[in-house]
Amino acid sequence: MQEQTQIFGIRAIIEAINAGETIDKVFLQKGLKGDLFAELEFVLRQNAINSSYVPVEKLNRLTKGNHQGAVAQISPIAFHDLENLVMQVTESGKTPLFLLLDQLSDVRNFGAIIRTAECTGVDGIIIQKKGGAPVNGDTIKTSAGAVFKIPICKVDHIKDAVFYMQASGIKVVAATEKTNDTLYDVNFTEPCAIIMGSEDRGINPSTLKVVDAKAKLPLLGEIGSLNVSVACGAFLYEAVRQRLK
Template sequence: MNLIIGRKPVLEALNSDEDITQVYILYGQEGGIINAIRIAAKKRGIKVNQIPAEKFNQIAKDKNAQGVIAVKPSQKFYTLQEIIQSSKNKNLKAFSSEEDLGEKLPLLLILDSIQDTHNVGAILRTAECSGVDGVIITKHNSAPINETVVKTSAGASELVKICQVNNLANAIDELKKEGFWIVGSFLGKSKPYTEIDYKMPLALIVGNEEKGIRKLTADKCDFLVHIPMKGKIQSLNVSVATGIILFEILRQRNI
């Protein structure tokens, strides 16, 4: 049973037509967002059960669910081609200006073996806020898209298209064939992240919390970038670093 926990994530899931089979509300919960959840569920014909604390806690498994849990069959994953075509569809309309072109250029995000569920959730939230068209994750050595990810993402996991691939190297090759340029966040020999022109179809790769992106992955990148540091600690949390680079991409494309 896959769970969505927390008031905002559940409401986002209901409003985004996510496949939900049941909503549980802890007995005694009231307020504006609770009423909004009830209304959204009713519109979609989804049953809402108000249950006592003992049963609610058994389902929530001691997680801070804010008195609301939604149940869904499974996480929906898109194919790589679905992600690619969806991102490219933004370019089918005529552009009225160069600014429009910058905003509509495809932007994908690749997570190379990120294992912390809180980091994945935070990255998905940032990805949705910065206009990422799809997120590609590795099937092995990566955090599962579970209720912790969903809650940390504040509902973004229900809005961002997610693709799970077995072989990241092959996925990168396919992206290149489709006209994407590959940018990797890498602490080795690389350029400051502000020195790259991001006004092109792009896939940004960020890597594992401790090791960064793998050497094979780095070797396949067209550009390698880093965030210059001034302190004694020479690395940022991966979710923070991802946000910095994504919003630089957004800044450049909006000029």
Template sequence: MAWDDSKSRYSKNKNDKTDRREKDYIDENIIQGRNAIIEAIKSGKTIESILIAKGEREGNINVIYALAKEKDIVIKEVDKRKLDALCGQGSHQGVVAKTTPYSYCELEDILKVAEEKGEDPFIIILDEIEDPHNMGSIIRSAEIFGAHGIVIPKRRNVGVTPSVYKSSVGAVEYIKIAKVTNVNSAIDNLKSKGIWVYGCHMEGSVSSDKVNLNGPVALVVGNEGKGISRLTKEKCDVLVKIPMAGKINSLNASVAAGIMMYEVLKSRLK
């Protein structure tokens, strides 16, 4: 069995999930949501312009105005309907930033980050994560728990979309993400460099509270419904399960990933 997500978050129309993901892929140069935009400005990301709904002046919108003025970023006041059209779901909180497209890195760039910090590599490998909210949450957890980077496949995995950016609360700007043609080849590459690969799986042979996660580590997190694919599972050195005491026998993919990342951090702090 795999860590599963409830499909109830999507509407009853079976095509809605695909339509929403396609909308996300189209608008990768858009950031929506106040906190995400504030973090993007602070991080120095190239922002072409910021669109703010007319009349929006409450709360941290004023912070965005101040930061944009400080960085000489153009602000345009527009009708809220224009923001709705750009974002689709109307979850922009009255502000949208137009940016340069997200710049993915190479796998070697992630390893270089660990080397420069004098730390053992700590890498997250995502095997076909489809939900933007899961992706954003995983990125946020990875940054918080000290991962050096995230590896995703070029196909069948959500990229850095507006929803992902917003869900990560700007953490996207502080962690490297590499897109690879083949996840299994990337795993072979990491293993050749002495990095141990742990697959997060409900039927793992070792419990997360018993496994030794010291040293160079890569964590593999599988698809929300199917889990880790068969070939990728076979590439893992160890399959690790999370102990559970409740009646429900599955965890949301991003929650499971967060628990496993915390276990890595805890091992490194001992």
């Protein structure tokens, strides 16, 4: 696996993208203009690469080199193709268990979830190309290296993955408080995929409309929610409990 690293400079980033490097995110300087910068913006859009516009001070903190208004983070892992992964798992004869993360933003939560997913035999994690936490050094550290042991796929929209799972005979279960059913009411012994929402917004309402089942954790205290990585662990271990019976 390649080390996590950065590329800086507009032309260097364009060449890296064209060469097929796995770019996780690109930071662009706010207000920058010019033909070469416009070309980079076009290449980013064309390849659906996650990018954000930031003050020059952030770019200066990211690298000591002459960044020219653009810094790219190279992913330390190669992402898997969703269709190929689902096909491999279903053809292997085992009962599929996938995890969909709807724009989780905290890299430590992301890393902790990857670690739990690896420990519970999850076949693959699906994330959205834009808006979610990157796979970076903090993710690797909090995952205890599990990020290198479990397939991770990127899709344009989580709903795309939901529809593909359903078309492949995999039940999609949303972890949400917007239901009367608890996770103990759900049959996880079937082929299934669990969706966890973002820390602040939960699962996108339009995605909730198309899932096969919704389930919540019973909360017996006064606090209204759990940390997303803890909640995810509870869901995954309920699936494990049912499948070990």
